[in-house]
Amino acid sequence: MHWTHKDLLDVCDLSTGDVERIFETADSFMEINRRPVKKVPTLKGKSVVLFFAEPSTRTKTSFDVAAKRLSADSFSLAKSGSSLSKGESLKDTVWTLEAMNPDAIVLRDSRSGAARFIAERLNCSVINAGDGWHAHPTQALLDAFTLRRAWGGDFTGRTVTILGDIAHSRVARSNVNLLTRLGATVRVCGPRTLLPPRLDSWPVTVCHDLDSGVDGADAVMCLRLQLERQQDGLLPSLREYAQTWGLSRRAMRKAKGGAKVLHPGPINRGVEIASDLADDADSLILDQVASGVAVRMALLFLFLTRKD
Amino acid sequence: MSNPEFVVKGARWRGENVDVLVAEGRILELRPTGNYMYTGAQKIPAGGALLLPALTDCHVHLRDPGFEYKEDIVSGLGAAAQGGFANIMCMANTRPTNDEAAVTRMMLEKARRAWKNGPRLFPVAALTRGLAGTELTELAEMRGAGCVAASNDGLPVRSSELFRRGVEYAADAGMIVIDHCEDPDMAPGAGVNEGEVSSRLGLKGQPVAAEAMQVVRDILLAEYLGLPIHIAHVSCRQAVELLAWAKGRGVPVTAETCPHYLLLTDEAVHSYDTAAKVSPPLRTQDDVLAVRQALRDGVIDILVTDHAPHAAHEKEVPFCEAPNGISGLDTALPLTMRMVDEGILDMETALRAWCHRPAEIFGLPVCAFNRDDPADFVLYDPGAPWELTPERMRSKGKNTPFMGQTLPGRVNALFVDGVRIV
Structure with a gap:
């Protein structure tokens, strides 16, 4: 063929x-x-x-x-x-x-x-x-491939949360498209200044706080925060971003047991993801x-x- | 009654066959076609073509001086003539900027040399020096040199204080200020609407609020000052609703829109098509419907092309790098007639928007086919469809999202002051 x-x-x-x-x-x-x-x-x-x-x-x-x-x-x-x-x-x-x-x-x-x-x-x-x-697209394919191997091939009934700077993320756009077509439910979560317009036209649910974004998720995909977003006036400080939106072990307690953590890299440790979580057993970052x-x-x- | 020098015989006017009698560049009479001899007059058979008053375009970029590779006064007026226009108002964003009388005179001299019988050129003065938004230009002198309006088109004046003073100063010079409404900080010149399409394509879009907020500023100033302001190229429902409100209050604002805002939505950029990159950007279907209705209701007064020619290589780049603009002189009348055919506009609205209201607002000549009107008219063949190709466009700018489409008819003849230009 x-x-x-x-x-x-x-x-x-x-x-x-x-x-x-x-x-x-x-x-x-x-x-x-x-x-x-x-x-x-x-x-x-x-x-x-x-x-x-x-x-x-x-x-x-x-x-x-x-x-x-x-x-x-x-x-x-x-x-x-x-x-x-x-x-x-x-x-x-x-x-x-x-x-x-x-x-x-x-x-x-x-x-x-x-x-x-x-x-x-x-x-x-x-x-x-x-x-x-x-x-x-190759990032989305490798992300889905990684999850497929972790989940034994089945996306149905799975919820994946994409967390962070969705507006400026090609990774988010391609992943939303691919994961929903594979049968997963996708949530996007992040501060409003980093969400794209007209998310009602995307096949996703939108969460405006970290707790509801992570709640019950099977996997959380953390996006890299480009440090220039602060200069663009979209964030007051990296410190507040890390406190409000940074993914940590504590935040992951809301997710399903054994929920996976992904990140397309390179990671900003202590900004969008806590250092210990990146190295956690449920982290798929190196599998990616x-x-x-x-x-x-x-x-x-x-x-x-x-x-x- | 004096004798006609020439007669256009057998043209269609409001459903009737008519003859147009012309002498000394003026209309003598418009009368039903009959068995008249017109001894001594030249007879021009119209062959059933539609008779229209020649059009006026109050918003054109001729790129001359400075950007002659995109367009120049000779080629731009050639496209205007082929498009059926007797009057062209050209914007000041040339190099040097049309911000002093010498530049205005140079433009007019060039136009006269190439097109001495028309189309007529009416330059628009820069409202501020170099369009920099910091100092007013010598508008009285520029008015004397031949400018008919003032505008910072494309680079709206950021300071509301300076803009207010410009409106006042222009009024004393006998000019209306034309304002390109766009918030100077909210994605200016993005070239794509902030909405579903920009969200999907990963492009930074301009929200409609960025346009509407500046419209509000201008409405409030026009009301407060009691002075007219003309709003350029309205593209969205919010702006239209604000204008309707303002006109209901008797605020002296007028407004224009372009054929592309009546016919296209942001879906036209779905594959990063830079030919559809324009400022303000193409909006949504809801905006298109609102703009159409506003034009029918007279909330939007006039149609303009915002003819913005660019060289092919400038548009053949990734979307974010392409300049904004659509080349419009070649397509304006056929696209308008298509909208008439499709019932989007009626003929009276089209003629008001392209002929009579522009002349009223800016004090330009127009032909209503009354005795002594300037003999400015078009013979348009509605039954001559043609495919829009780069070769068939008279403008140097081939940048149009309508490329490849079949247009319903063509201009067979243009008369300006009774002289046949086309």
Whole structure:
């Protein structure tokens, strides 16, 4: 069965069947990642450009590891080292990349819609590794994959709370879409200054305090608080944010027993999440990292072999 | 009665076949088509085309001087002529800014050289120097040079004190102030409405309150001062309801809107389409319905294009980086006629909004087909559908969300002061 998608711009491009296929493929790569020799020749001769026009360590490394374990050649391009910082337009940069004839471009960009912008102009596959506040489909897929493994595959009847800066979060947008389609109930919780407009049009319930947000949840996904939100006038202080909205063991007592804690990283210990909770047995934060490599291997495999 | 120099024969006017008799650039008579000889007059067969008064556009960006790669006075007036416009008011956000009489004179000289018989150009003076919102411009001198209104369009004056003084000073100079209503701090120029679409796309949107709050300021000032203020491009229900309230109280405010606010919602940006990025942004269907009703009721007085041409490469960027604006001169009349065809507007509203009210508000010439009116009229063929393509647009700016759509008809002829321009 051929993979029919050229690009991965957001999770809404994927059917639930597609998602299941990604998860099954990722399952098999989890096994490879536990071997002593973690490299297979599957994508030998394929090339992937990692074009991160915004600082990123873990997503970029995760894609890089995924490509290398499948024997694809990966090339990194950072904004500071690229002509984008010399005033070249994204369109011109993209055409330059196209001329190098890669099989896929993995793009991180601070501008919402940037992934769609380049995908509309390129023949190769474009995988969105985060565009502005809009979408981060590979993060949502790895989060759901992590929960699926923790819960034995069943999302029905599960409640996931996404906590923190929802307004500026591509992780939240993609997760809301994917988790609800997998059958989970999703809540979003955070201060009103960090909630997006018209949440009534999202398939979520909205909680305006931490206790009700966490109450009875099966998992709480904590979002990173970008420290510039304070300068933007959206918060008076990190101290008050940590006291009011920071997730702690005490706050998690309201959640279901054994409820999981997730965080897309990098974490601000003591701000959005208490340090001891991040290291707790029910924290899936490091599982997310391991899942991330497997899910990205699955995506590279499916997108790079779509024409084979 | 003097003899006509030329006669346009067999045009459709309010359901009748008419002849238009013109001499010395003025209307002699509009009469039912009959068996007249019109000896000595040139006869121009209208072939059943619709006869309309030529249009006036009180809100255009011609980009000249300074941004001639987007548009210039020659190309912009060419698009206006093809669009059926006899009068064009152009905004001051040029480089240099039209904030002194020398710039105004230079604009008018360029227009006269390229289009000596029209369309007529009426520059709008910058209300403040460099549009910086700190010092008033020499409006009396600019009025003398040919400016007909004053505006800080696009960069609304933040200081209510300075804005108030500007309204007063402009009144002495015989000018109305046109205000682009947008709170200077609430997502100015966001280009997308704050709502479902911006929420989904992860874009910072502008709430309707940002527009409506400035409308309130202007209404209260206009009432307090007893001086007119013209509200630019109204896009939302809140602003419309405030204007209705103000007009009910007799406050001397007038208002305009654009075809795109009557036809499109923020769904037009659903795939980050920068052609639909405009300020104020496209709102919701509820706002569209409110703006339509307000135009029918006369709460919104006039239609304008807010013609804002940009170069293709400027719009071919990620959404947040694209400049705001829609190129509108080529499409205004066909889109309006589409709305008439669809029953959204009636013909009388369309003619009031494009022809008669703009002339009343800003003191410009208009043709009501009475004797001695300027012979400014359009022959519009309603049965000549065409596809809007970049090649068919006369404006240099091809930035329109209507690209690719079929428009219902075209301008066959434009007469200004009895001279055929198109």
